[in-house]
Amino acid sequence: MNNLGTYVLLLFISGILLFALIRRTAIFDCFLEGAKDGMQNAISILPALIALLFAVKLLTASGITEALTHTLSPLLKKIGFPAEVLPLCILSPLSGSGSLSAFQDILATYGADSYIGRVASVIAGATETTFYAVTVYYGAIGVKKIRHTIAAALCADISGFILASFFVRLFFD
Amino acid sequence: MMNYIWPCLILFSIVFSVFSGNVLQLGDAVFTSVTEAVTLTIKMLGMFCFWSGIMQIAKVSGLTDKISKLLSPILNRIFPSIRNDVETRNAVAMNVTANLLGLGNAATPLGIAAMRRLQAHSENKSVASNDMVLFVVLNTACIRLIPTTAAMLRHEAGAAAPMDILPATVLTSLLSCTIGLIAARAFEGRHYE
Known part of the structure; x- marks a missing residue:
């Protein structure tokens, strides 16, 4: 399998x-x-990729993920979303390698078959690195005005996080 | 828009790191990020060449036409404006197929080819058309039938049945993708100049 x-x-x-x-x-x-x-095609995306990775690396190194997790967890507890998964949610649209290591952290800390581990697994399996895809696709063909792409893509990402916790409860409780 | 988002992200990170005491890590990130982008491009260079080559075989042999016809009821609904453009629909169909199978490395070069075709349809080449936005959203929230990487990591972490997340994953990605497409359609009017 x-x-x-x-x-x-x-x-x-x-x-x-x-x-x-x-x-x-x-x-x-x-x-x-x-x-x-x-x-x-591969060569044409390098400039956009450098710009993206530079901003994302700085953002993740600044410690914003930890600060956001700390601030938002009481709110998330209220709607029944496991706050432990939040680092993965913040990283998954931004960085492929970052979200992968966040996912592995969660599995190692809470176990693969726990509620938290399963929600993280569904999120890791169902989402893509949004900003990476946007950068690569538009960067390769030289589009500068991307209009509502980010807004719509983030709608999909956020609904994915909420749906993941919903479906794990539905299938495994 | 990127002319504002990009510098703001960087400036925000720098200011925030001063408050959170992560200034030194940020200094490292400046250098590693640039090197990492080059490493990633070199890795992708091989993948892009390989998959573009394989897909050219599929295209010339006529396999692409067959897959595209199979997916056309769905694709024509999402992208009504390319209904009569077989070449563009074929490119989109191959990207969607690669995504469904979880072949991310193959999906990206195919997606760029599809974006080029969509770009040919729009009047202003430097502005994303409605179809281009829909297509990118489709790729950021791609429907994946098999969560290969997640299942592999679950197996390594000692899950009893690593693939037991499959139904939840398929439903989650299917619904979130639909929501993304609806959102893209809903935001279309507001952002037009």
Whole structure:
């Protein structure tokens, strides 16, 4: 079960190659052609990525996560959301590596099969690094005015946190 | 907007670190962040090349068309304006497929290709169109059928059944993604200049 991701990956690649073989596609030529495009895309996002990582690293190093957790936990206790998961919620839209280590911290401290551990697992499994995706997608194609993207994406993130605690209670209590 | 958010974030962090006593950590972060961005790009360089190559095979062989047709009832509803543009719908379909399968590394280069196609539709190239916003939100709140990484870490932490979070994860991501898309549609009018 834990190797499921590997199987999906290998099945996906073999599926594409088999289909292309049957259709007599010029597979190797196509690969080189596509890979060349990919290279340009990767380079074009570097400036935006430096800008994002710089701001995010400073923000997380400033100790804001701990301060926010401390301030907001009484409020969260009232609506039944486990405050212990809050560091993960704050980091998950900002930083992929940061939220991963916050998630591991929670699992190690409270156990994977506790209520807190499960809510954290669902959040880690159901959310993406919002600011990273926004930076990469718009950075690559040179869009400067991103309008309501962040507002809508954060709506999805926040509702995801609340829904995670709701569904864990629904399925495991 | 980024012209304000970015400097404010940095200035806020610097001021806050003075009060919280984390000034030295902040100094480290200045250097590590830049190096990390370069390391990340080099890592992505290989991934982008590989997946763009594989997907070019899928495209030329006609597999993309088949997957795109399969997803078209949903995609046409989310992006009505690309209904008649098969190329763009194909690009969006491949990105969504990679997301569903949890192949994040493949989803990103495919998503950039789709963004380029969407950009071709908009008049002002430096402003995000409604479709572009919808597409990015779809990716930030992607529906994932298999929570691979989370399950792996749960296994390492000694969970009895690491995949038991799957129903809750699928429902959570499905609903939060829907809410994100509704929010994107709802905010469209207000932010137009």
